[in-house]
Amino acid sequence: MTNSDLAISARAVKKSYGSTQALIGIDLDLHHGECLALLGPNGAGKTTTTEIFEGYRKRDSGQVSVLGVDPSHGDLQWRSRLGVVLQSAHDLGELKVSEAVAHFGSYFRDPAPTSKLIESVGLIEKADSRVRSLSGGQRRRLDVALGLVGNPELLFLDEPTTGFDPEARRQFWELIESLKARGVTILLTTHYLDEAELLADRVAVIAGGIVVADKSPASMRAETLRTATVSWQESGETKSVETNNPTQTVLELMARFDQEIPGLSITRPTLEDVYLQLVGSHYLGVK
Amino acid sequence: MKFALNIGFSRIAIELKQLLRDREATFWTLAFPIVLMVIFGSVFRNQTLGTLEITFSQYFVAGMIASGMLYTSFQNLAISIPQERDEGALKRLQGLPMPKTSYFIGKIGLVFVTFVGQTIVLIITGILFFGIDLPTEPSAWWRFTWISLLGLVSCTLLGIAFSSVPKSGKGASAVATPIVLVLQFTSGVFFFFGDLPSWMQNFASLFPLKWLTQGMRSVFLPPEAAVLEIAGSFESARTAQVLLLWLVIAAVLATVTFRWNRRGEN
Numbered sequence: 001m002t003n004s005d006l007a008i009s010a011r012a013v014k015k016s017y018g019s020t021q022a023l024i025g026i027d028l029d030l031h032h033g034e035c036l037a038l039l040g041p042n043g044a045g046k047t048t049t050t051e052i053f054e055g056y057r058k059r060d061s062g063q064v065s066v067l068g069v070d071p072s073h074g075d076l077q078w079r080s081r082l083g084v085v086l087q088s089a090h091d092l093g094e095l096k097v098s099e100a101v102a103h104f105g106s107y108f109r110d111p112a113p114t115s116k117l118i119e120s121v122g123l124i125e126k127a128d129s130r131v132r133s134l135s136g137g138q139r140r141r142l143d144v145a146l147g148l149v150g151n152p153e154l155l156f157l158d159e160p161t162t163g164f165d166p167e168a169r170r171q172f173w174e175l176i177e178s179l180k181a182r183g184v185t186i187l188l189t190t191h192y193l194d195e196a197e198l199l200a201d202r203v204a205v206i207a208g209g210i211v212v213a214d215k216s217p218a219s220m221r222a223e224t225l226r227t228a229t230v231s232w233q234e235s236g237e238t239k240s241v242e243t244n245n246p247t248q249t250v251l252e253l254m255a256r257f258d259q260e261i262p263g264l265s266i267t268r269p270t271l272e273d274v275y276l277q278l279v280g281s282h283y284l285g286v287k
Numbered sequence: 288m289k290f291a292l293n294i295g296f297s298r299i300a301i302e303l304k305q306l307l308r309d310r311e312a313t314f315w316t317l318a319f320p321i322v323l324m325v326i327f328g329s330v331f332r333n334q335t336l337g338t339l340e341i342t343f344s345q346y347f348v349a350g351m352i353a354s355g356m357l358y359t360s361f362q363n364l365a366i367s368i369p370q371e372r373d374e375g376a377l378k379r380l381q382g383l384p385m386p387k388t389s390y391f392i393g394k395i396g397l398v399f400v401t402f403v404g405q406t407i408v409l410i411i412t413g414i415l416f417f418g419i420d421l422p423t424e425p426s427a428w429w430r431f432t433w434i435s436l437l438g439l440v441s442c443t444l445l446g447i448a449f450s451s452v453p454k455s456g457k458g459a460s461a462v463a464t465p466i467v468l469v470l471q472f473t474s475g476v477f478f479f480f481g482d483l484p485s486w487m488q489n490f491a492s493l494f495p496l497k498w499l500t501q502g503m504r505s506v507f508l509p510p511e512a513a514v515l516e517i518a519g520s521f522e523s524a525r526t527a528q529v530l531l532l533w534l535v536i537a538a539v540l541a542t543v544t545f546r547w548n549r550r551g552e553n
Contacts, residue, residue: 054382055382056378076386079382080384082382084379086378086379086382088375089374089375089379090374090375091375091376091379092376093305094308094309095305099301099304103301104383106297107383107385108384146379150383
């Protein structure tokens with residue numbers, strides 16, 4: 001299974017915590033240079049999956065290869081090729097931004113130049129500020145800088161924009177785009193569909209410990225066009241029909257009303273609806 | 288190995304920087320043992336031990352310098368490492384190409400510098416207020432050096448090992464502080480060791496603090512004070528053996544039990 005085209009390859013990965021089966025069997029591939037977004041409700045197994053890839057947790061069974069290495073036996077040389085941006089770190093408060101970046105850079109043979117890296121995450125004005133004085137968004141950008149300090153081939157981003165204001169998120173997305181342009185392979189965990197659609201080449205949805213969907217954002221978007229809901233007012237109540245041919249439905253209504261159709265609307269499911277349906281049908285299927 | 292050392296030294300620098308910038312923590316680390324020393328030392332200043340002209344205050348000052356070793360190493364790390372675990376600092380380090388040894392080296396360096404700072408302040412207080420004399424014999428200073436080194440390294444490693452016991456940073460102080468207190472009461476810091484029941488003396492002899500206090504008395508009390516010891520001497524060789532044994536035990540415990548993540552998170 002050691003396919004050299006793959007940055008990550010996982011087959012039938014299982015993991016239980018006590019009697020709870022967190023992962024029932026994860027199959028996932030990530031190609032070099034690709035950005036994969038991992039979506040899924042809380043408790044679905046996203047964090048367990050990524051932490052197995054990062055070497056933080058041990059799987060019970062199945063095969064995993066990350067940059068050609070089994071992460072449960074990853075050595076320091078392997079680690080130096082990864083960048084990990086964790087969900088919630090609030091350490092390093094007393095250090096200056098530049099000190100933190102320079103310090104962690106010293107762990108690598110060929111680290112990114114400190115000031116260039118700080119500039120690339122948009123913290124140059126904060127380079128001499130103490131980490132504890134940073135805002136939430138700035139703190140996250142420092143975490144990303146520390147994840148990038150060793151020029152990693154593969155970057156793990158765990159819910160990087162949670163708690164960001166819209167402007168900070170937009171800036172953050174630009175940063176990720178620039179990393180993609182540099183050819184960094186990215187595994188992004190997120191709750192935001194717009195973020196996944198914008199940044200990812202592929203979206204994998206995890207629910208109940210398995211991958212329930214693995215497709216491009218475009219094909220997920222295409223599913224939103226498959227059906228439509230036509231609704232209107234009739235005898236004092238709202239009626240609605242779900243159909244694959246909304247034009248036909250409207251034509252029929254026009255014939256029936258012979259005038260303006262009261263309260264007519266045609267709505268398509270949003271990306272979120274498609275996502276919720278994927279997740280929901282899985283849980284329904286389980287029951 | 289060279290790699291581990293280089294990062295280790297880099298960690299010492301960063302650990303110190305973080306501690307010294309936290310002025311509150313630095314102040315209390317230094318002030319707490321002095322407050323204790325002044326209170327206890329002042330209460331017992333007229334109480335002489337045996338027929339010698341040695342006051343319990345002087346006896347206590349030696350015990351406090353040994354206790355300072357336990358504060359700066361064991362107690363400090365047993366509380367601060369679980370906090371680092373909660374803050375995500377350890378998880379960050381685990382994800383970096385850093386040898387575990389480098390982290391330990393950083394802690395040993397941090398403890399060492401803190402101990403030197405604290406001990407200087409304690410010795411000055413002892414000299415100014417409680418009639419402690421600085422030893423003039425080079426052999427006493429040599430004893431001070433090896434006892435401190437052995438004690439610090441083993442208690443640092445014990446602190447690292449013990450950091451896996453508390454479930455969270457919040458509870459860490461409640462778990463670690465009583466251990467230090469019990470050892471202080473039973474090892475001849477707060478009470479004259481010779482007055483303690485023998486079961487208590489035997490209990491204390493299993494742990495490093497009893498030997499560290501005895502060792503510090505051999506440095507800071509005049510040689511004739513040896514008669515106050517149970518063995519009638521300061522037992523330097525025995526002290527070295529016990530501390531070395533603890534160092535080996537602590538190194539094994541620290542390496543085997545140390546965990547980057549909280550219990551149940553793997």
